[in-house]
Amino acid sequence: STASARARGRFTRNFVVQGSAADWALLMLAALRRSLTGAGLRAEIVFFQHDEVIVHCPEAEAETVREAIAEAGETAGRIAFGPTPVRFPFTMAAVGCYADAK
Incomplete structure (x- = not known):
């Protein structure tokens, strides 16, 4: 049916976009971790989910x-x-408590 063909097409397009975003996020986290440890900082990545680090x-x-x-x-x-x-812009906030981040 036309509806199921549209659904398959939407799934396929979404799969490619989400897969690309996941690849990008993995590379970004690896580059960030490397940068933080290489600079001798005390900073640590403590959380990542969807679009938040x-x-x-x-x-x-x-x-x-x-x-x-x-x-x-x-x-x-x-x-x-x-x-x-x-x-790939970021909105960043430096806060004393996560609840204060916006």
Whole structure:
């Protein structure tokens, strides 16, 4: 039927997008972990789910971690997709308590 063909098409397109996003996220987390440990920071990745990454660090490291996150996103995009005008922006917040993050 036409409805089931549409559903299969939607599933197939969604599968490709979600698979690509998962690949990108894995690469981003690996690049971030490498950057944080390589810089000798006390920062640690403590949580990742869907589109959120939580890094616990001393306040003095917050700006360095922010830069590492942005660079990890760029690295992941370059590895996963090659040269592309597509950007992978992050909204970042440095807070004392996760409940205060927006």
